[in-house]
Amino acid sequence: MTTTLQKTISRTFIDFFQQHGHIPTTGSTLIPRLGDPVLFTTSGMHPLTPYLEGEPHPMGRRLVGIQRCLRTTDLDEVGDPTHLTVFEMLGSWSLGDYGSGQTLRWGYELLTEGFGIDPRRLYVTVFGGDSQVPLDQESLQTWQELGLPIELTTEDNWWSNGPIGPCGPDSEMFVWTGDGDPIGTPTTDDRWVEVWNHVMMRYRRHDDGSLETLQQQNIDTGLGLERLTMLLEGKDSVYETSLFEPWMRQIPRLWSLTTEEQRIVIDHLRSSIVIVGDGVHPSNTGRGYVLRRLIRRVLTILWSGDESRSLSDLPLELFEHTLNHFHQGESVTLVRRILIDEEIRFSNLLDRGRKVLSHERFHKSLDETDYEYLHETHGLPRELVDSLR
Numbered sequence: 001m002t003t004t005l006q007k008t009i010s011r012t013f014i015d016f017f018q019q020h021g022h023i024p025t026t027g028s029t030l031i032p033r034l035g036d037p038v039l040f041t042t043s044g045m046h047p048l049t050p051y052l053e054g055e056p057h058p059m060g061r062r063l064v065g066i067q068r069c070l071r072t073t074d075l076d077e078v079g080d081p082t083h084l085t086v087f088e089m090l091g092s093w094s095l096g097d098y099g100s101g102q103t104l105r106w107g108y109e110l111l112t113e114g115f116g117i118d119p120r121r122l123y124v125t126v127f128g129g130d131s132q133v134p135l136d137q138e139s140l141q142t143w144q145e146l147g148l149p150i151e152l153t154t155e156d157n158w159w160s161n162g163p164i165g166p167c168g169p170d171s172e173m174f175v176w177t178g179d180g181d182p183i184g185t186p187t188t189d190d191r192w193v194e195v196w197n198h199v200m201m202r203y204r205r206h207d208d209g210s211l212e213t214l215q216q217q218n219i220d221t222g223l224g225l226e227r228l229t230m231l232l233e234g235k236d237s238v239y240e241t242s243l244f245e246p247w248m249r250q251i252p253r254l255w256s257l258t259t260e261e262q263r264i265v266i267d268h269l270r271s272s273i274v275i276v277g278d279g280v281h282p283s284n285t286g287r288g289y290v291l292r293r294l295i296r297r298v299l300t301i302l303w304s305g306d307e308s309r310s311l312s313d314l315p316l317e318l319f320e321h322t323l324n325h326f327h328q329g330e331s332v333t334l335v336r337r338i339l340i341d342e343e344i345r346f347s348n349l350l351d352r353g354r355k356v357l358s359h360e361r362f363h364k365s366l367d368e369t370d371y372e373y374l375h376e377t378h379g380l381p382r383e384l385v386d387s388l389r
Contacts, residue, residue: 044091
């Protein structure tokens with residue numbers, strides 16, 4: 001169930017941009033449109049790609065929405081205070097309409113007046129230029145006029161959706177989370193937490209690395225709901241916010257884990273429920289394999305401390321809370337069954353793996369032929385083999 005604060009944040013965000021001529025779009029599932037080569041929706045702009053590339057959008061040139069996203073590129077960072085595998089992105093878009101000066105002024109107004117963040121706790125970064133693209137003068141001048149401290153960077157303030165395709169400079173807004181007066185800059189002190197990214201999609205990169213100026217220049221912004229909730233509630237991590245209340249109440253009662261383990265378990269279980277809620281089942285390829293990896297990573301952590309731990313111990317409240325929050329229609333019973341079936345499958349695979357690896361043939365350093373044999377004949381992937389030795 002979505003908390004009152006999240007409803008307020010979402011409503012405040014949508015209402016603000018509606019007042020400035022933006023039309024709300026319906027956030028889609030984690031599953032990209034047919035023909036998209038990407039496994040999961042990774043950003044708020046993902047479903048809008050055809051329109052950002054010039055196709056007219058039926059709802060106009062100014063859009064606003066909330067999109068659930070999944071990123072596995074940050075998987076190794078899950079366990080820290082702010083990174084999540086599945087999260088919600090508040091987004092605003094200009095499809096060839098206004099420029100960076102306008103979006104940055106709106107961003108400043110909404111954060112300070114709409115959400116009540118003290119301007120003295122804000123810092124911004126701007127693209128400082130490189131051999132291909134000059135300093136982003138419009139963004140720099142806008143922030144100077146608004147009186148915010150500015151840091152210029154190159155790599156940290158360049159956005160692209162991949163090695164080729166639409167790209168451009170971005171300007172990121174950071175909020176100070178430390179005690180006392182702010183010190184340092186976003187690149188020198190990690191107490192500056194990035195909350196809102198404004199991308200000026202002005203170019204297209206080609207295979208040879210060259211850049212072409214886009215005929216339709218767009219604005220794509222993304223503000224993480226979980227991070228904004230953390231900042232507004234004054235918490236030290238997203239896991240301590242009201243969004244995760246039932247998880248943080250129930251999981252420590254079930255299992256004794258370190259802080260990092262607890263966060264990974266909560267994140268991966270929550271993400272697994274959302275992925276299954278969008279119709280994906282565990283498998284050896286594609287989306288199903290991402291789901292399988294998340295579940296098995298949880299089980300590896302749980303069983304390293306106590307092999308009797310089981311996903312069947314998870315309270316139904318956690319399934320209900322997550323499915324309701326993400327407005328998913330799958331039944332709690334079905335989602336729970338899929339997770340428990342995968343646990344049984346993984347347990348059986350581990351038992352088989354231990355028996356196979358006990359053979360004297362494998363009492364040595366394994367070469368590629370061994371790994372290939374174990375995978376193709378016994379279904380034991382390399383990472384599982386390594387964990388059992």
